Amino acid sequence: MEQFATTVANLAQRLAEILAEKFDCKSDFFKQNCLANTCYLRMNRYPPCPIPSEVFGLMPHTDSDFLTILHQDEVGGLQLVKDGKWFAVKPNPEALIINIGDLFQAWSNDIYKSVQHRVVTNPRVERFSTAYFFCPSYDTVIQSCYEPSVYKKFSFKGI
C-alpha cells in the first residue's frame, strides 16, 4: 500500500504538471503547494446491498481536490455524467482512472471540468476501490491565471 501511495503521488504530481503546461502559470505551483502531508489515500469498501435501486454506494458528487487517481477492482459500479446522462465506467483493475477535481476546474478557468460521479451498489458482490486525492494545503490561494477569471480567488479551506 505504501508503494502504491508513492507511485500514485509521483504520478499525480507529473500529471498536474503536464495538464498545466497548457497555461502560462507558475510551473512549480503543484510542487510547492501539493505536498505529501496535504494529499491522502482513501480505501473504499462497498458491501453487497439487497436494495441496490434504493441505496447508493456513494452519492453523486465531484471531488474537491485538484486530481484524483482511482483504482477499482473488477466488480464495477462507478458511473459518471456525460451530456446529462449517467454512464458506467467499465471496471479494469489493470487501469487507473484520473478524475479532474473542483480545484483544477477553478485554477484552469473552466478549461478542465470536474466530472460528477457516483457509485451504485451491487446486490451480491462486495466492491473495493482506492482513491488518491491530490490536494494543496488549506491556505493555498486558488486563482486562475486567465483574465477574466470565472471564479473569485479562494482558499481550499473555504470550500
Ligand SMILES: O=C(O)CCC(=O)C(=O)O
Ligand atoms: O469507489 C469509486 O469508484 C469512487 C470513489 C470516489 O468517487 C471517491 O472516493 O471520491
Ligand SMILES: [Fe+2]
Ligand atoms: Fe469521488
